[in-house]
Amino acid sequence: MSARPRTQAMPSRRLFLGATAATSLALAADLSLGARPAHAADSAYVMGYFTESPNGVGTDYGLHLAVSTDSLNWTPLNQNAPVVTPTEGAGGLRDPFILRKREGGFVVLATDLKGTDWSYNSQTIHVWDSTDLRTFTNYRRPHLHDMTTHSWAPEAFWDASRGQYALLYSAVNASGHNVLMVNYTSDFATVSAPQVFFDPGYDVIDGDMAVGVNGVNYLYFKSSSAGGLVGARSTSTNPGSFTPFSTTVAHGGTEAPTLVKSLTSSTWYLWGDTYTPNGVFYAWQTTDLAAGTWTPVDQKLYTHPVNAKHCTIATLTSAEYEGLVARWGAPAWNRLKSYNYPARYVRHADYLARIDAYPFDPYTDSQWKLVPGLADTSAVSFQSVNYPTRYLRHYNYALRLDVNDGTATFAQDATFHRDAGLADASWASFRSYNNPTRYIRHSDYALRIDPITTATDRADATFSVGY
Template sequence: MSRVLTRLAAILVAVGLFFTSQSLTTPQQAAAADPGYLMVHFTGEGSTNQQMYLSHSADGLHWNDLNGGGMVLRSTVGTRGVRDPALVRSPDGSKYWIIATDLCISCGQTWDSSINDGSRNLVVWESTDLATWSQPWLLNVAGAIPDGRNAWAPEAIWDPQTNDYVLYWATNVPLNGKTKHRIYYARTSDFHTITTPQTYIERPGAQEIIDTQIIEMPSGVGAYRYVRASGDGQITLEGSNSILGTWTNLGNLSGVGLTGAMVEGPMWMKFNGTNKWALYLDQYASSGGYMPVLTTDPSNPASYQKQASSSYSMGGTKKRHGWIMNLTAAEESRVLARFPNTPANRLQSYNFQDRYVRHTNFDVRIDQNVTSQDAQFRLRTGLVGSGTVSFESVNFPGYFLRQDGTDFQLVYNDGTSQFAQDATFNKVAGLADATWSSFQSYNHPDRYIRHYAFELKLDPITNATGRSDATFRVTS
């Protein structure tokens, strides 16, 4: 009898493990009405890929590129490139920040120069709605660190004990003539000013640590309020009950076949409505982009499970070291409305058909055979509302064609009503050919977009030459 009971118990344990494994491998998807997830990331090397991109997922495992797969924010400060972004939400949801590494590899910087004499700044954007963002600014975080050589992979977390943010990042302070990245921290309430940086995490000897991300745990899960994952030769897990308190080493992910030689950039995500998490890891060694490993207890290294490639999809662009936010319904609505997959188009001149509208040094003209992103625009729903159009630059997102008197420039949207009116047009049948298009000014309806001496102008149209100059084809 005891042998039968033993066998029965073993079967029940196996069944239980099977269903536990299944629940981790295929987490229950949120109900259709539930909001999804937003990822901010970069996509690779070069000046275009080292900018800010957004992706959205309804279930946390299958991702869709927003904005047609194009960048959503471009850094115009510092090195003019950004990597490793974090997305920070204020406790009351009234403000958001993106903080990112000021780094542009292969567009003016090498890895050696960025390690040993890189930017000491972070790049910061601010928003009140996740849809419209400020111009970027530089935040010097490593300048006060003696012999600090750079500032990489920033993160921030709200500290309820002090009602401000703990901002932390990696800085190289050489040790015995060799590279030695440590994690430093400072406090901030606005990401404009910080307290004096202090050492936060340092590994023994010459071991570096670069990528660290902290997640707050719900009550009753694991033994710690906070868990952090770090890249330090492994993907190391640690736990603590205080952000700046004592942290306990919990182990690493080498037991599930994931070492620091293979993956980096740990990025947490909690599935909605359930105590299940994904830890996304960037497969940098194989150039494979992100992959998720799932767990029901982030503090337990043995609980993590790798996923079959068929169980997730990262979308059309490669996702590199970023951050995932669980959206509210209102946030999701605003983001999806602002960054739909509107195609990139060119505007071809009717009477000079080898010329296209383009921007150069933020001035706007028509030039011959332009195929670069300087001549690519997204025809957005007009900034004043539906039924109209506005022209947003592809390679300077947030910048629109704006009339200023009779002239045109590419200008960053300042969010004012005046800007919206100046950058909005009615798309009508072409004045010279009804199969083409013309664009009537919203706030000066007697004027149209035209070219004159190859410069883009806003003029009344009174003759055949003007009608030809004011006619364009929207083309790929």
């Protein structure tokens, strides 16, 4: 998707980082947004998002959920289908935000917009209450303002100085550019009059904050003029008090800044959602938030749900995590990511197997069921999700997607032993059943089975099995 108009650039939400229960309470005292308050018993994470894919095959404007135990690698729930969809307004959502309320349970906020009609101006947002993110109740659409503009990317934090939640969102001001607005609320139903929270004099969207870090509050936002993420800071949370200070962070066109503090180290992470190409997340890190400079995180370390856009992350207890998996279920399929080209995934194209850069459509070309091996049930075979009568098999050493003809030869060609990754034992490599000196590897992005002798070969033959 091309970038949105300068004053209509669509916002995005937050991503992830690991936590330990021992440090959760200490961080909760400092951070009300960016890393939402965690409980001492929290041990897992939930992500909320909507989905878009390049040709719309995987597009859905309902609330999707995924879970993680490390906050880096995510398991989509409900087969990556929505768990709730708005019934009023535009009939769809963007930019969901999940907040654990001080009084217990969760509140879910979202932009009232279905699709990419940036001229659609809604003065309301979608809101649900939820005890455990397994059911969603008390759906409502609070009215935030009376301006002829939108209410994009709502999110909230507890403002202790006011004893209320601060509800931030993007809207166009009288000068014709996006600013960050704020309303204050106790129940996400009745809100105060809107105020301008941050206006540096140019177009900004997607505000994300880290509150009370060594006495300083940090606000990261998307600057449309800079084409990336920029930080501002203040010693208070008062509207109008923030001043930009950081360098611009970007990978292509980048929006949706998400600040998260590691709960096991001094590292801060800044996540961004790109719109060129559409729907790819990148992460940067620093150990000095005050410096305002960032270095990229290796893409091998994280995998977000397929087609996920504009995310939000909240922490979960182990019971909440298990309850979500029990309620919605884990996927019946996997994706395989290349070790040395982690932006690329195994997919079939014209019935040939290869690794291609994500995103692409049909995205289902990259989804596989790892079933018991056709020739040996202790091994695996790769069954296509969108062509379920077809399996990956080697033929003249090249991998292709063929219909199972029921012969012993086909079964053997389509069976592989899953071994520890040749380049990284925490990943996986796949050894041919009937050519046991050869492994699946990519060569010029095409998949084949070859003998493995060099470090490059080992990297080419190593994959992560995720979602």
